[in-house]
């Protein structure tokens with residue numbers, strides 16, 4: 001447990017002051033960003049420095065946590081809370097979600113949409129503290145970006161996301177196309193993918209390529225890979241390139257929201273989501289992470305000179321993740337958000353099951 005950092009965050013919360021605790025994929029420490037006033041700041045032009053928390057709705061401004069104090073603490077390893085068997089919460093009626101999915105399939109088959117990502121919420125009682133939940137997330141999901149974000153005017157959000165929106169070092173960026181889902185089987189065998197999953201992931205890769213190709217250089221589309229995120233497998237393609245640093249805002253705006261969380265064509269998919277999902281997604285399927293934040297980086301990892309190898313320097317880095325596998329706290333209950341990509345080959349019942357499987361990421365650390 002990162003004890004003193006958690007205590008500091010607890011005190012901060014008691015004083016009604018904003019903070020965020022987070023662990024990047026594969027890192028062995030937790031970072032805390034503490035803002036010393038309760039002001040709600042927004043990103044204006046992406047030249048700011050801090051921790052961004054952006055909603056799905058692009059008409060609303062991304063929020064910014066100012067790094068008045070930044071504290072880093074090593075993670076003391078704790079046993080993973082990942083359950084081998086699926087955690088079943090109370091029985092829920094699948095019919096309302098299935099009927100929205102059927103409506104989307106009709107729209108796709110009639111040619112109005114190519115793909116749309118539909119989601120639903122799941123309300124669960126919570127009997128442990130948010131710090132205990134965060135501790136379980138970081139112990140269980142080493143390869144995810146795990147976070148606990150709090151602002152007195154906005155609320156408390158937690159999550160463990162596998163999806164990078166944008167990672168920038170200097171003028172080099174990487175992003176990814178992540179879509180297609182299967183449950184990890186008992187023996188961990190890599191799954192065989194079907195036409196539906198290949199298609200829904202390819203749509204995301206094509207969109208990223210199209211929306212970036214005129215504004216960046218050295219655009220590279222990587223190989224298709226199968227990657228694991230907790231209980232789930234996904235299809236992923238890494239995309240990289242170079243861009244003009246002053247155009248960071250344009251780059252972010254051309255990526256968000258990708259068809260991994262919205263759909264194609266983008267505006268029609270947004271409209272379908274707005275008119276059919278019976279709630280506001282708020283920060284689910286938005287993005288979050290470091291914006292132009294000072295980070296220590298290894299400058300010379302591939303040099304043969306050992307002295308130089310040890311040379312580290314501080315540079316501004318941007319590292320943003322898509323806000324998936326997340327939840328919002330409401331007193332002693334939490335609202336979990338889960339969704340999935342709908343294409344012409346979707347089956348409403350299977351889409352429901354997929355959202356049930358996705359809810360395992362959080363359920364398995366919430367329930368005893």
Ligand SMILES: C=C(O[C@H]1C=CC=C(C(=O)O)[C@@H]1O)C(=O)O
Pocket residue numbers: 117119163178179180181234259260261324325337338339340341358
């Ligand atoms: C929208 C979600 O996942 C996205 C990311 C990976 C796989 C997805 C899928 O298979 O549908 C979704 O595009 C979610 O987890 O709520």
